[in-house]
Amino acid sequence: MSDWTIDELKKITRTRIRTLRASMTAEEHASKSEEICLRVIRDVVSIMKPGSTLFTFMPMPGEADVTGILEHCWSNGIPAAVPKVEPSTRDMTFHYINSYDDVQKGRYGIREPLPSTRLAEPLSAGLLLVPGLAFDAAGRRLGMGGGYYDRFMEKVKASGLLFPVAAPAYELQLVEKVPFEAHDLVVNMVITERKSYHFHNFSTPG
Template sequence: MDKKKIRQLMLNQLHNLPEKEKKLYTNHIHQKILTSKEWIESDIIAITISRGQEIDTKALINQALEEGKKVCAPRCEPDTKKLFFHYIKSLEEAVPSFFGLLEPEPHLPLAHKSEIDLVIVPGLAFSSSGYRVGFGGGYYDRFLSDYIGYSISMAFSFQLIEDNFAESYDIPVSKVITER
């Protein structure tokens, strides 16, 4: 199956997931992340601000800030297709940008890639080896290509698929955490 079909299939399944199950599964995923070695050992966490059908990241952002961790969120640079992570001290420092994403205001301090301990990478479908189908821009593959810290993705178990969708430029995450 090609990535476009996988994206559509997963978006449909996410849309049809009952809200009660979504909240329950999300809580299980969050608990696994918060007790993971990667989270515990990390002082600086890079994480997108969730929207729509994505697994909630706002609770994790708030928890990280409460724990005294530094949080940085990405700004997409459409011209270069690169991500730039900016430190945020609250979700109120995020503003709507292109594609309806919430991104940090551009004047906020930048986090250098080498400072980031853990990146929580979004996606729509995942293989057991950590390859992912994202939203199609390749932003995270470019970022991860020379990143040396921890990388985790969150997924509902139905988002794990055994399909040979990985391409030569795809970069896997270290770990995919599901509700199971």
């Protein structure tokens, strides 16, 4: 049995996946991101019920570029919201955006919604797309370590909503077993450039 702690195992896994992602060329990032976006739109967004909100994210460097999904939502009248974080309180809120004019560079260099954008509360049916570094066959997710998405979903679950979670990611981010703790977020689906993996009775909102 390993003598490493969970935190040490998470650090090792994060380093390994970041190294693998960094080994991809810009062309590979672009082509795989495009395929991931097409799969997300086909397998998830296209079957969302009218009025459902897509809660998604603005990608960091190295992550799958999911902005194509946002652009699809804008072109098809699908409500879309992205996060704004507050490191001092470790809180995260989502805000509706209708174009790139509604975002600015925020903390960590990630684009965030402008202060003038409308708050998107998960008070009705929605679907959450989450970033992450590693995922396994049980739907376990390894994030960046901030816990923002873990806390957000705790609030959603407390409200009793059906709020499925899907993760757009590169195939190389799939690992045998993610170091996991009870408070860590579990996803219903991982969508890579090769395949859509379903876990835990995934269903779309509405």
